[in-house]
Amino acid sequence: GAGVSQSPSNKVTEKGKDVELRCDPISGHTALYWYRQSLGQGLEFLIYFQGNSAPDKSGLPSDRFSAERTGGSVSTLTIQRTQQEDSAVYLCASSFTRGNTEAFFGQGTRLTVV
């Protein structure tokens, strides 16, 4: 596609429910990143994919968070048993190769846990 596409753009969920966030990277981009942005804060790294593998998962805040990528393209970030502190904007980015740090971001998914 022309840009990084994320869905849904907004998600409201009840505490304790599971959520799935989707990212469609730019076609041909092999590197994919998930970041989290809390209100008034910078971006916090969550996980990095090169192809379908995730060599860096160091930013995932707990074992309730997981992510996968299939076909070297679409990625899904799953949050299980959501908590109120999970409320944030989740941003996905992609770049052409793993050596290219010029990452292009999607518009984000605003997650609200009530």
Added chain:
Amino acid sequence: GQQLNQSPQSMFIQEGEDVSMNCTSSSIFNTWLWYKQDPGEGPVLLIALYKAGELTSNGRLTAQFGITRKDSFLNISASIPSDVGIYFCAGHYSGAGSYQLTFGKGTKLSVIP
């Protein structure tokens, strides 16, 4: 982990004025990036810097990679209303095979017409 200190946190300027913001790091980076984020949107890449001392322009924007590799600044000349938004610096260090970007907390720019 690496820490980025971005300043100022916010600024109000008159249309037509020049703007300067900067980031400092507790450790060195190989790459500095500057992004702009509009409300409800993801960050958009403005300028990428790859070499210590490098000075790069993109229209009215100019950014520099500090010679110590621990700092960078972004200047905007002759500001216009559409410059409003949050500007983020981001750094990358390729040591230990890391590919994550470390972001500053942003500078919120308001332009008074």
